[in-house]
Amino acid sequence: xxxxxxxxxxxxxxxxxxxxxxxxxxxxxxxxxxxxxxxxxxxxxxxxxxxxxxxxxxxxxxxxxxxxxxxxxxxxxxxxxxxxxxxxxxxxxxxxxxxxxxxxxxxxxxxxxxxxxxxxxxxxxxxxxxxxxxxxxxxxxxxxxxxxxxxxxxxxxxxxxxxxxxxxxxxxxxxxxxxxxxx
Amino acid sequence: xxxxxxxxxxxxxxxxxxxxxxxxxxxxxxxxxxxxxxxxxxxxxxxxxxxxxxxxxxxxxxxxxxxxxxxxxxxxxxxxxxxxxxxxxxxxxxxxxxxxxxxxxxxxxxxxxxxxxxxxxxxxxxxxxxxxxxxxxxxxxxxxxxxxxxxxxxxxxxxxxxxxxxxxxxxxxxxxxxxxxxxxxxxxxxxxxxxxxxxxxxxxxxxxxxxxxxxxxxxxxxxxxxxxxxxxxxxxxxxxxxxxxxxxxxxxxxxxxxxxxxx
Numbered sequence: 001x002x003x004x005x006x007x008x009x010x011x012x013x014x015x016x017x018x019x020x021x022x023x024x025x026x027x028x029x030x031x032x033x034x035x036x037x038x039x040x041x042x043x044x045x046x047x048x049x050x051x052x053x054x055x056x057x058x059x060x061x062x063x064x065x066x067x068x069x070x071x072x073x074x075x076x077x078x079x080x081x082x083x084x085x086x087x088x089x090x091x092x093x094x095x096x097x098x099x100x101x102x103x104x105x106x107x108x109x110x111x112x113x114x115x116x117x118x119x120x121x122x123x124x125x126x127x128x129x130x131x132x133x134x135x136x137x138x139x140x141x142x143x144x145x146x147x148x149x150x151x152x153x154x155x156x157x158x159x160x161x162x163x164x165x166x167x168x169x170x171x172x173x174x175x176x177x178x179x180x181x182x183x
Numbered sequence: 184x185x186x187x188x189x190x191x192x193x194x195x196x197x198x199x200x201x202x203x204x205x206x207x208x209x210x211x212x213x214x215x216x217x218x219x220x221x222x223x224x225x226x227x228x229x230x231x232x233x234x235x236x237x238x239x240x241x242x243x244x245x246x247x248x249x250x251x252x253x254x255x256x257x258x259x260x261x262x263x264x265x266x267x268x269x270x271x272x273x274x275x276x277x278x279x280x281x282x283x284x285x286x287x288x289x290x291x292x293x294x295x296x297x298x299x300x301x302x303x304x305x306x307x308x309x310x311x312x313x314x315x316x317x318x319x320x321x322x323x324x325x326x327x328x329x330x331x332x333x334x335x336x337x338x339x340x341x342x343x344x345x346x347x348x349x350x351x352x353x354x355x356x357x358x359x360x361x362x363x364x365x366x367x368x369x370x371x372x373x374x375x376x377x378x379x380x381x382x383x384x385x386x387x388x389x390x391x392x393x394x395x396x397x398x399x400x401x402x403x404x405x406x407x408x409x410x411x412x413x414x415x416x417x418x419x420x421x422x423x424x425x426x427x428x429x430x431x432x433x434x435x436x437x438x439x440x441x442x443x444x445x446x
Contacts, residue, residue, distance in 0.1 A: 004294050007432045008224060008225050008410060009226060009383045010226065015307070015317040016307060018332075019369070020371065069259045074260065074264035118236070119226040119236055119240070121380060122241065166241060167238055167239065175245055176245040177250050180378070181224050183223055
């Protein structure tokens with residue numbers, strides 16, 4: 001059994017921009033590669049204002065549904081799909097990843113959200129619209145309809161749009177996993 | 184770098200609270216926590232003394248979900264990602280940075296005490312004068328041409344990380360009038376599972392700014408707060424070279440091998 005108390009989190013603060021983002025961070029595959037899609041969206045606060053100092057991390061399966069366990073996310077070689085990326089929001093609160101469509105029974109993008117003003121990280125999932133099995137997914141089927149919608153990305157011409165609302169009427173469903181300390 | 188100016192405050196900024204007001208709010212939250220009789224070892228997300236949290240905290244409870252297979256794994260980083268030299272923040276430029284050279288080392292484990300081996304640790308910090316190299320930092324303290332303030336390393340087989348850096352200075356911010364952040368180093372950590380992701384801050388022992396700081400005090404449990412304070416360890420010091428601090432980190436939950444024996 002788990003016995004040690006975990007180290008508490010703290011906000012990422014305003015000044016991570018010179019340290020955490022890195023060249024190629026949001027490009028899990030090179031843009032323009034066959035099969036490349038875009039996952040993008042805005043991070044918004046409780047007033048609906050964009051958050052220009054948020055950081056989003058993406059973790060996903062390969063198109064074949066495999067959990068990738070290969071290094072190379074920080075120095076991409078242009079060929080190895082690592083399944084992980086990192087993107088800071090721009091002045092309009094927008095993040096944008098270039099990646100491949102995840103596979104598996106009910107595919108989703110696992111996202112971690114950090115921001116100035118956010119005292120601890122948040123976890124969420126962006127599901128793909130129209131996936132078979134979406135209705136029977138244990139998480140989605142347990143949520144009321146209006147909350148469920150916050151976890152389903154919308155298709156656009158390049159891939160998917162997924163806005164993240166930290167607060168407000170359309171507040172995104174954030175996740176906690178068994179064994180994690182509660183507030 | 185942008186030009187530093189002391190007068191470029193936004194004209195429409197709301198009047199800022201003073202430290203006494205913020206301290207009273209901090210004390211009220213601490214008293215409420217003591218009365219509650221329950222244990223909460225994570226920071227509050229809705230913590231008004233940290234003004235930037237007002238519109239940036241979820242108001243609905245998080246939804247508890249069993250992790251899918253993807254979430255029971257974490258990205259893998261290797262020597263192709265991180266050069267060993269990145270763990271020494273004092274050798275990134277031509278000269279020696281100004282300030283107190285320190286070693287910061289410790290062990291990353293999961294909740295069972297098992298080491299998190301060969302995993303990525305990233306740090307970033309202000310220089311010894313309390314200035315970040317970030318463009319938005321307008322604190323009129325000097326930049327140090329020999330110090331960037333970011334480093335990376337991989338934990339070893341026993342979960343240990345080790346950085347050489349400079350002790351960061353405190354710096355002013357605009358949460359309230361005359362607000363100063365205690366000296367701290369930002370830490371970013373990965374476990375063996377996506378669910379263990381952690382970004383936090385390491386503080387230094389005996390810093391008088393800690394009781395005044397709404398970010399540190401957003402963790403209302405005193406023992407949980409203490410987990411963020413490093414220990415001065417004279418055994419880590421090196422004669423004529425540096426002092427040393429030890430800081431161990433515990434990630435949430437158990438490692439994947441325990442949770443997922445069949446995969």
